[in-house]
Structures are given as C-alpha cells and as structure tokens.
Amino acid sequence: MPVSDGVQRERITTSHGRYYQARLAAQRRKKLTVIQSIRKRKGARGIRTSPIRVEKGHITGKEALAILVGTQIGAGVLGLPYAASKVGLIPALGVLIGAMFLMLGTALIVLKFSASMGGAQMSTLARRTLGKAGGWLMYLSVSLMSFGAILAYTAGMGNVFASLFGISDTMGAAIFWFLASIVVYRGLEASGKTELIMSYVMLLLFIGVTAMLLPHANPEKALYVRWNGLLSITGVAIFALGCHTVIPDVYRGLGSYAETRRVVALAFLIPTVIYAVFMASFLLVFGEKTPQVATLALESLYGRSGRLVGNLIPLLAITTSFIGIALAQQSNNEEFLGMRRKAAWALTVVPPAVLYFAGVRDFANVLAFAGDTGDLMAFVVLPVLIWLASKLQK
Template structure:
C-alpha cells in the first residue's frame, strides 16, 4: 500500500478526522435544506388582505409610513365610537392603546421573520415555519376576517342608503351588494395610489368631523364604566389597526430593517392618535347614544348638512373597503385553493349577504366579531405562534 494512501486513511480514522468529516456533511445538509426551503418559499403564493401594495422597488421612509397608515385607515374606525360607548371613555382609551402596543409587538415579529427571509409574506412565513397547517390557518383567518368585514359593510351601507334615499335598509343593502359585487367580479381594482389618496381624504374628513363635534362635547357624557363591552371595543380596535400584511413589502421597499422598525412605530402611533381623538369626540358628544355608524349622529346636530357629511364618509370608506377586501379574498380563493373565478367570487360575496338577509345587521358588532376572530388569529395569534415555534426549533 502506498505511504500517501496510508496517511490519508489514518487522517480519516482519527477522531479529529471523523469530526471534520461529520462537520462537512452537516454543513452540506444545512445548505441543501436551505435551498429546499427557499424553493418552497418561492412556490407559496402570498395571501392578500389589503389592495394597497408597494409598487416601487425603492421607497422613502415617508412613502413607507403613508402605505402603512393608509392600510389601517378605513371603514373600521367608524365602529370605534359605538364600541367605546359600551365601555366608557377611560376603559375605551386604555383598551385602544393596549391593542396598539400588542399589534406593534406582533408587527415587529412579522418584520423580523420577513427580514430574515428576504421579505417573505406572512402566509409564506406561516407555511414555512408552521407547515401546511400554518398556511391553512392563515387562509382560514383571512377568510373569517373578510367574511365579517363584508357582512359589516353590507349592513353599514344598508343604513347609509336608507338615510340618503329614503328606502328600507334591506333594499339599500341589496342595491349596494349587487353593484359592489359586480365590480369585484370584474376585478376593477383601484391602484395603490388611489387607495392612499382616499386614505388622506378620510383623515381630512375625520379631522373636520371632530372639529364639528367640539362645541357639543361634555366630559360627563363619557365618564362611566361598563366592562361588558370589552370584547366589542377590543375586536374593533384590532380590526382598525391591522397592517401586518404590507410590512414585508414595506421592508423590501426600504431595504433596511432598522428604518422599517422606526417607521413601524410611527405607523401605529399616528392612526391610534387619530382614532382616539375621533372616538373621544363622539363619545363626549353623544355618550351612550352614539350611533353604530358614528358619523350618522351628525344629522341630529347639524340637520341636512350633518346628514350629508355624516353619510358621505361611510359611503366612501365602506365602498372602497368592501371592494378592496372582497377583491383580495376572491384572489385568495382563486390562488390558494385554486377555484375558478365564478366560484371564488361566489364564495367571497354570497355567504355574508345570506347571513345579512337572514337578520344579522349590526355594523359595529360584526366588525368586532371579525376583529376578535380572523384579525386576532392572523395578526396576533399566528405571529406569536411563529415566534414561539421558531424559538423552540433554535433551542434544539
């Protein structure tokens, strides 16, 4: 046997040689697993909730903040004052701020895991870390969220149409549902810029309405406590503060974890401040008699002008929110469970309409249901579960 061959064999049979060989094999296995996981991640389709998306490869911090805030501002805020009236001023503010901190924490979780995986979407993270079960949990969460939101929007627009056109709420809801659902079926989707412009209009209207309520505010109207409505205000607050699904896109647009983290903090503080002022203004003006769609209360204070303004805001907010959420869910049904367009559309818009016409017509309470179930699962439970499972895996 040649001397060189004997030396080579002795190298391998020594303990150091075996350790070195095992280490190389382990590194190769890790690389192979990483490649396989990346391939799996590329094959997972992201589930959608919002139609606001990052259309540019590189965005500024100001644009990132606008996208995150724009995703949050919508019809959900209209139900906050009514839900707050169920618990009183101080408990409502405590719950809103508490939900904001909880949502900010889970937003950080989404950002961290997305950044570690090159901007992976929430559905990709769920399926990658939690397996197929995680992917389906995310889909079911978004389905419930969409179902509750669409049902609430049908109920809300029934009330708006009844007030504006003097028809019954049921007829108003039916007309709105038919027209909006036709738009959804044909996929006539507003651009991200249009959605953001609408968000700025909404913020301006919220500020204007708040100023209109200041002369009628009385501190005594809100100084009571009733904890029976805690679940309601919690659910609506969760619904109104959800922006987690666009965090990965914002991270990719900014290209910096630290910048995105800083923007994310302000993206929760700003809407929460707007919601708090809007909520407090209505509660101090109307107290326990705050309407389900808060702005409709303006008619009792300002007559015909109040009626127009009070219904214009929900008309804009609910219509754009209905079309956006229904389009996103229709897309999820087409892509995630691979349904054809007519079936995907029917599964999205028909069940909520059936439930409404059977008799569930409470706008704010349905929003609370969506927040306490689908939104809580998608934006709170699943991110925490992803963090916990990943931590366990790293420990082993």
C-alpha cells in the first residue's frame, strides 16, 4: 500500500525494510543525477521550471529564517532613519512598503529558478537562462555587492569595537573579521545557529530602543513631506531588503521548496515591520536632525546606557549581515568558478580585509557604492530578465 515518505520512514523497522528504504533513496539520487546530466547537456533549453526537493536538510526553519532576516538587518537598518528624515515619515513608509513588495517578488523569482536547478547559485541560474554573458554579469554584480558590504562591515565594526572596548579601530576590525570569518568557513549549519541566537538578542534590543524613544516622541517632528531625498530612501530601502544571494543556500539547507517559499515570505515581512517601527521611533523624536547612524543619538538621551545600546545594535546587525553575505559569496565562488572550499572562502573574505588595512575605511561611501551598483543589478534587474527570458523560451 503506497504511503508518504514521512510515514514510510516511521514504519520501517526490520532489516528488510531498511534495505528497501536504502534502495529507494539510491533510486531517487540516481534519478536526480540523470536529470542534472541531461540539463547540463541541453544547456539553457533544458532548464526545468518546476521546483525539485533536495534530499537532506541541514538547518531548521527557524535557523533559515534567522539567516535571511539577519542578512537583511545590517547596515541598512542603521541608515534608514537618516534617509527617512530627508523625506518625512509618511513618504518613507510608502517607499519602504513598495520596496518590500518589489524585492519579495524578485526573491521568489530567484527561489523558483534556483530550486528548478537543484539549488543553483544566482550566477549559475543567470548563466543557464541568459547565457555566459548573463552569468558573468550576475557573478560580478553579486561579487561587487559582497566585496563592498564586507569591506564596509569590517570598517564599521572596527569603530564599534573601539567604542565598546577602548581599543583602536584597526584592532577592533581585525578581531571582528577573524571571528566572523571563522563562522563563515564552518558553513551554513554553524551560521544558522549563530544567527538564530543573535537574531533573538537583536529583536529584544529593537524592542528596548523603541521603548526608550517613545516617551520623547512628538508627531510634529515626523509629519512633514520632502521630495528631494526620495532617491536616497529608495536606494537604502533596496539595500536593506536584500538577501537574495542567501536564498539558494537556505533552499539546499531546508531541502523543501514549499517551506523555503514560506520562510522567504516571512523573511521580508518581519524586517519590514521592524524597519518601519525603528524608523518611525527615531523620526518622532529627532525628526530632520536624525544622525547618519541612528542609534548613536541614544547617547544624547540616556548617556552611558544609551551609548551601550547604541553600539550593541550595530554590533549584532552588522555581524549577522556579514555572515549571511559572506556565506553566500563563498558558495557563489565554489559553484560558479569551480573552487574548493578553502580557496572560495579566502577569495570572499581576504581581499576586503586587505583593502581595509591598506586604508580604505569610509563606511558610508563604500556601502552606498555597493548598493547603487551590485544590489540594484543583482537583486532587481537580472532576476526580472531571467523571468522574461524563461517566458520567451517557453
């Protein structure tokens, strides 16, 4: 009598049953290998458009959600209140919600095509749908975004460590880079557990900051409209909602298209709510005088305790983003360039560190450059082109 895989695994207790289960698993692996080899021979025309299931998961749904949310909530959340102060609260909320739907749509495109190719990275799926030129354009866009983000995060965390522990910026950056790079090298499972813990702590900090700011809120400071900063808030919102490069790794880690789709949807809704509340809290208190790194303004209200909280949030937010982006770029190098793990890891984390220690340490400018070039191309333009190319091929 046919039963589902889950039930079948629970009922098999005899040696014959275990032998039968092993044969079934071998047949599934053989079928998947045949499909992949056919797809490789046919090239772009052989692309399969229905999602497949990866046999073995390595992370839980909570860990997957933590990786995606942690990748998003990084430097973007610190810059959103400042960008919002240039347009006012109502326009900023409108831009944020619009950017969320745009980025969620392109993220689901990435998931669909990555799942149809067995969890392929973004560069690989671009190459199979748009040809070699498309693949290299995606790889370079993602690499530029990752390189700039890792460099900016290293510089930013150097400042945070210096403020918290009284050491030099360079020493703080070196300590952060070393510890975060080890987590990245250990892979997706270690990253998922690390980010899950930090995400819970970060959520508590966001709630704490909101509670600290509400007694000082004044609606008149936030309810104004300016249009000259619209482009800036749009760019920051797109950067703040970018986690597309991590989606293939999360799909392979979960092993289920349906579950990954649900997690991806939550991974855009949750940060958007956090961003909206966080942004509104600062605008209601500081209005047009909101500083570039919003959390630093807490010191003016609460002194030393405000300074501590104001540095802990960037510490956790930037760390989770560093891990997520570096992990995805490491997988990108392994798959697209055919590198071994150590070489892919070194190419991901070493060049940004070299550039930092050579003297390139402007956090805001590096982050803006990465967002305006790599993010827009990799997370918006190319996913839409991949979707259109698939429609034309059909």
